[in-house]
Amino acid sequence: MKELILKNKLIVNGVFIVVCAAILIFLLKAPQETTSHLPHDENHNRFHAIPDKKEAEKYCLDCHAPNKEAPLAAAHPPKYRCLLCHKRQ
Incomplete structure (x- = not known):
């Protein structure tokens, strides 16, 4: 036994x-991480100050929507969870 x-x-x-x-x-x-981090520049600094990711993501399309100053490519993944991939440093 x-x-x-x-x-x-x-x-x-x-x-x-x-x-x-x-x-x-x-x-x-x-594979190594290839997605760029959220930049520390004049346009993105306010997002670093917002503690809640979902709250910060509400403002991404202010600049990254079609016909705005920095539109996303058509092949870009879902546009509603930006900080899931583009991490804050």
Whole structure:
């Protein structure tokens, strides 16, 4: 009986090690972050001062909407969660 318990423990520990190694390899092979951070400039400084991301994102389309001074490309991902990708530094 003790041998069976020991064998089961070894199997469980082995599976755990393999899963941990697989997760580590997956994370190490992940690509580097390529999305630019939210700039620290005259136009964006007010967004750094707003603590709530969703509150800050309400004002992004003031400049980045179509026909505004800095419109987003048509292929840009969803335009309502800007600070999810463009992190504040």
